[in-house]
Amino acid sequence: MENSQPLPEEAVLEELQRLRSSIDNLDAALVHLLAERFKCTQEVGRLKAEHRLPPADPEREARQIRRLRGLAEESKLDPVFAERFLNFIIAEVVRHHELIASSMSESRARN
Ligand SMILES: C=C(O[C@@H]1C=C(C(=O)O)C=C[C@H]1O)C(=O)O
Structure with a gap:
């Protein structure tokens, strides 16, 4: 910002640390959310393959x-x-889903 006083270095570092700590929490939440989403989509993939529905x-x-x-x-x-x-x-x-479908059709072919 043009008119603001430069922050003392220690305060800048503290502010950076505070922001990065929130970023760390948010990144962890993103990973957990993605992991839960993939758990659901893997189940959808199995359901589709069992019922011969297209992967996409x-x-x-x-x-x-x-x-x-x-x-x-x-x-x-x-x-x-x-x-x-x-x-x-x-x-x-x-x-x-394509991998699940192909492994299910291979195992059907074997049995
Ligand atoms: C998860 C599904 O499978 C695929 C993946 C989707 C997704 O990740 O949102 C949406 C549609 C499908 O192409 C689904 O059919 O719901």
């Missing part, structure tokens, strides 16, 4: 992306970033 559901993906873009806008988060982030996660989920 593009309509559901489009609805989720629309919904997340809206939530991002309300929260002042860049909706383009939110969409890219969700697409990145969904691609990994679909890859897992």
Whole structure:
């Protein structure tokens, strides 16, 4: 900021430490949230494979992306970033679902 006095170095470091400690907590929460999401999507993958449903559901993906873009806008988060982030996660989920489906069809073929 142009008109503000420079902070003494110790205070700057304390402020940096305070902010980084919150970032650490938020990053931990993100990892825990992602782990829970992947637990659910693995179950969805098994359910789909058991019932021979396709690994990806593009309509559901489009609805989720629309919904997340809206939530991002309300929260002042860049909706383009939110969409890219969700697409990145969904691609990994679909890859897992394809692996589950192929291992289930191999085990069906063996039995
Ligand atoms: C989890 C699902 O499987 C896939 C992954 C999705 C996701 O990660 O949100 C959404 C749709 C599907 O392509 C699902 O069908 O609900």
